[in-house]
Amino acid sequence: MRTPLRPRAAFTLVEILVACLVLCIGVLALASTSVAIARLSGDASRAGTAAERGQGRLEAMRSARCAAIGGTLTAGGIAESWSAVPSSSGARMSDSVRYAEGARHSPHSETLVSAVWCP
Numbered sequence: 001m002r003t004p005l006r007p008r009a010a011f012t013l014v015e016i017l018v019a020c021l022v023l024c025i026g027v028l029a030l031a032s033t034s035v036a037i038a039r040l041s042g043d044a045s046r047a048g049t050a051a052e053r054g055q056g057r058l059e060a061m062r063s064a065r066c067a068a069i070g071g072t073l074t075a076g077g078i079a080e081s082w083s084a085v086p087s088s089s090g091a092r093m094s095d096s097v098r099y100a101e102g103a104r105h106s107p108h109s110e111t112l113v114s115a116v117w118c119p
Helices: 013-063
Strands: 069-075 078-086 090-101 106-117
Touching: 013 078, 013 090, 013 106
Parallel strands: none
Antiparallel strands: 069 078, 078 090, 090 106
């Protein structure tokens, strides 16, 4: 006598394909997010380096007191131009930094301005 076959619990082929599709979409979303985070991290690093250079240049000009100073420098993808103009009450100092930002490497510029009292 034959025993009747009982249906076993299992996944169908369609269910497995849907699960693979959902998994692939999730992995692609994670990969695209990590690329965006890496890009933003690089932009923040370049902006920080440019700000540090500008601040360092202003500090150097402050230490020179009321001397007329000016110049330009391009290094590491950051173009910098600075000037210090003395006057009767003090010296006006400015430093402009320009660097590439974003995926399309569009130019971004920041200008730092300060003054120092001249005795």
